[in-house]
Amino acid sequence: MSHAKPVDERAGHRGTPAVLDGGRLVAPSLPESLRKLPADLVDRWHAVWTSPVAAVLDPVSDLEPMARLFSLYRRGRQFDAAFDRQLEWLESADGDAVFDPQFARVLLAIAAEIRQLEQTLGVTPRGRLVIGAAVAAVGKATQEVVHDDADD
Numbered sequence: 001m002s003h004a005k006p007v008d009e010r011a012g013h014r015g016t017p018a019v020l021d022g023g024r025l026v027a028p029s030l031p032e033s034l035r036k037l038p039a040d041l042v043d044r045w046h047a048v049w050t051s052p053v054a055a056v057l058d059p060v061s062d063l064e065p066m067a068r069l070f071s072l073y074r075r076g077r078q079f080d081a082a083f084d085r086q087l088e089w090l091e092s093a094d095g096d097a098v099f100d101p102q103f104a105r106v107l108l109a110i111a112a113e114i115r116q117l118e119q120t121l122g123v124t125p126r127g128r129l130v131i132g133a134a135v136a137a138v139g140k141a142t143q144e145v146v147h148d149d150a151d152d
Contacts, residue, residue: 025051027048069118086099
């Protein structure tokens with residue numbers, strides 16, 4: 001004789017996010033490593049964590065990859081600015097100035113890692129599409145479910 005699994009142990013049902021305030025999602029505080037983020041990235045941090053996609057993010061296990069993403073946003077900006085400075089220097093220098101391709105390689109590597117993390121965490125439209133089913137499942141799981149043992 002089998003017994004019905006509790007609702008929260010069934011496949012496809014996830015618990016609600018760990019950080020709720022009166023049923024509203026709230027952003028976890030910035031990790032120490034992100035204290036020097038520009039204000040627009042801090043705003044984006046809060047926007048991501050309070051968006052509907054955050055319903056499938058866990059502020060405990062997803063905090064580190066999200067912090068890595070925002071650190072890469074900051075680092076990408078820094079390398080982009082350095083790349084622009086080198087290009088300006090090359091344009092103003094004499095013909096014997098040499099382009100350092102390492103800047104471009106680093107920029108491409110940072111951009112690739114950002115794209116991968118954004119997709120994994122659902123920050124981009126394609127990433128949201130991929131995890132859209134999970135977001136819908138969380139929404140259904142948070143609604144009151146009437147269990148009928150005959151369905152099992």
